[in-house]
Amino acid sequence: EVQLVESGGGLVQPGRSLRLSCTASGFTFGDYAMSWFRQAPGKGLEWVGFIRSKAYGGTTEYAASVKGRFTISRDDSKSIAYLQMNSLKTEDTAVYYCTPGVVTVDPWGQGTLVTVSS
Amino acid sequence: EIVLTQSPDFQSVTPKEKVTITCRASQSIGSSLHWYQQKPDQSPKLLIKYASQSFSGVPSRFSGSGSGTDFTLTINSLEAEDAATYYCHQSSSLPQTFGQGTKVEIK
Numbered sequence: 515e516v517q518l519v520e521s522g523g524g525l526v527q528p529g530r531s532l533r534l535s536c537t538a539s540g541f542t543f544g545d546y547a548m549s550w551f552r553q554a555p556g557k558g559l560e561w562v563g564f565i566r567s568k569a570y571g572g573t574t575e576y577a578a579s580v581k582g583r584f585t586i587s588r589d590d591s592k593s594i595a596y597l598q599m600n601s602l603k604t605e606d607t608a609v610y611y612c613t614p615g616v617v618t619v620d621p622w623g624q625g626t627l628v629t630v631s632s
Numbered sequence: 633e634i635v636l637t638q639s640p641d642f643q644s645v646t647p648k649e650k651v652t653i654t655c656r657a658s659q660s661i662g663s664s665l666h667w668y669q670q671k672p673d674q675s676p677k678l679l680i681k682y683a684s685q686s687f688s689g690v691p692s693r694f695s696g697s698g699s700g701t702d703f704t705l706t707i708n709s710l711e712a713e714d715a716a717t718y719y720c721h722q723s724s725s726l727p728q729t730f731g732q733g734t735k736v737e738i739k
Contacts, residue, residue, distance in 0.1 A: 558719065558730055558731075558732050558733050559668075559676065559719055559721070559730040559733075560730065561727055561728035561729065561730070575726055577727050578727065611675065616723065617664070617666075617681075617723045618666050618678055618681045618687075618721075618723070619666075619668070619676070619678065619721065620677075620678040620687070621677075621678075622675035622676050622677065623675065624675060625675060
């Protein structure tokens with residue numbers, strides 16, 4: 515069974531940084547791209563970006579709203595994907611989710627809440 | 633960026649009634665359109681992938697159709713447990729985008 519556990523969220527001031535982790539199990543992590551999505555409180559869903567598997571160069575793609583501020587990386591030896599978030603803005607406040615693959619979003623983990631506020 | 637527009641935004645429905653939610657894409661996306669259900673205080677769940685393929689474990693009353701720019705999610709014989717917000721999602725091109733959501737309320 516595929517399991518995803520997002521962690522690292524919390525309250526952070528605007529302009530500061532935070533790193534989220536996505537610990538995966540139940541599948542061969544290194545064979546899959548890993549995607550991040552988010553949902554602001556009471557709002558809809560938004561794609562954040564993804565990192566391809568090493569077989570496809572391990573390259574990344576980002577939404578325009580986070581490009582240049584967020585960085586996705588991966589540690590295949592630990593089955594963890596990371597989302598490094600710098601220069602955080604109040605509009606980055608959301609629950610952040612990770613998922614394997616780049617097509618459908620399944621499964622969804624429980625997410626981790628990031629609150630950007632002074 | 634491909635914009636997905638869902639209609640309606642909100643629907644109040646009696647049990648056993650049929651529900652139809654549409655999702656229109658601003659340009660053709662083939663069949664790369666997926667549907668999710670999100671109940672209050674829960675993470676979303678995949679219902680339909682590639683426009684019409686039912687996902688494992690999803691009740692048969694949920695079905696999807698369409699291709700190109702116009703897509704439909706149908707819930708036959710609505711049950712009380714189907715009260716949720718439904719989202720469409722396209723993975724045809726980057727950035728991936730979602731519809732704004734359709735909230736289904738049970739009367």
